[in-house]
Amino acid sequence: MAEELTQNEDTKVFNPETDIIDVAVIGAGPAGLTAGLYATRAGRNVVVFEEIAPGGQLAKTEIIENYPGFPEGCGGFELAWNMKQQAEHFGAIVKTDGITAVNFEGDIKRLIGASGVEYKAHNVIIASGARPRNLGIAREEELRGKGVSYCATCDGNFFRNKTVVVVGGGDTAAADAIYLSRICEKVYLVHRRDQLRATQVYHQRLADLSNVEFVWNSVSKEFLVGENGLVSGLVVENKLTGEQRTLEASGVFVAVGMLPNTEFLKGAVACDERGYIIADEHGTTNVEGVFAAGDVRTKTLRQVSTAIADGAQTAELAAER
Structure with missing residues (x-):
């Protein structure tokens, strides 16, 4: 017993x-x-x-x-x-x-x-x-650790003085963008809507950052990969116009829930x-x-x-x- x-x-x-x-x-x-x-x-x-x-x-x-x-x-x-x-x-x-x-x-x-x-x-x-949560687009799993990350504080330093993309519109995405703006040359913040879902306190902080660019009403479509096998950018599509845009970046930080x-x-x-x-x-x-x-x-x-x-x-x- x-x-x-x-x-x-x-x-x-x-x-x-x-x-x-x-x-x-x-x-x-x-x-x-x-x-x-x-x-x-x-x-x-x-x-x-x-x-x-x-x-x-x-x-x-x-x-x-x-x-x-x-x-x-x-x-x-x-x-x-x-x-x-x-x-x-x-x-x-x-x-x-x-x-x-x-x-x-x-x-x-x-x-x-x-x-x-x-x-x-x-x-x-x-x-x-x-x-x-994953983005759910092609090659995401393959590119984990090769430019795709889900933790800005864990991996942000690898992209010091480089350009990165943050995908998402909640508190995590906003906090990630703010954190990365301090160590990266430029940060694109991609969100599927025309305003963030993040707590209001984040909105003004982000607006005051000169190296953060908002990419509104857009969804991720495709990772771009360089000859070295690392992420070189992200293709996004505007939900309203259908227009696609290439964001050249060394890293993509996923914060979509x-x-x-x-x-x-x-x-x-x-x-x-x-x-x-x-x-x-x-x-x-x-x-x-x-x-x-x-x-x-x-x-x-x-x-x-x-x-x-x-x-x-x-x-x-x-x-x-």
Whole structure:
């Protein structure tokens, strides 16, 4: 018979063959790490599973300006790392093993890691977040890392003093354009509409940048590739006139929305037509003992602050259960 999870304060290890986790958290972004913090402080044994590195999209964000308590803003990576350390300080185990499959039938939930190991838990908080959406045009996958990027703060320095294109009209696209304008010679900002969807504060900042050019009412049609196999430009088409234009650039940064990381669930919990987990404001799903927190669940606002609130709420419910 499986035993409750036991861990040594120094090594913080557990045996997945014999131990049952009180609260298993899938994903170590702001929601997952907050859930880990709150659940451990409530006296529960917690393991937070992450595929690569903690932080999620937060760790890839250069500056967070709308997180309370930081008048001058704070670095996304630094904030994510501090969250991880705080969760671990109170006893949460952050384990590098992405969850690839689940079985939520019965009181004991089962999680299969990429390592092939099966983990057992009384409660599960799904905080697997979301990932950038592709443009969906030819050669996009082939050109990843060869001029096509989905993270301006990660890859922007490779294009220092060069011309780049940002595709999108939301907060991420606007923030990327502002960031890249500081290190690149010129930035084209391509959007399918005639005005940005981004928060109003970004509009004036972009308008004040002399090296940012807006390309309105336009959609991406084709990547141009140089003899060296690297991106050399992007062909866009005006939706109103049908006219095509070639934007010569060394890099194309894609910021056209997000997709929820829910494929691994394979119907284990109810999701909406876009793949987001259907859950109420408390994070409760249609499966007893399974909760959803952060960007992965149905909600109107996806921000660090709302992810943290979700993590705290679901952790309290899971701990009580």
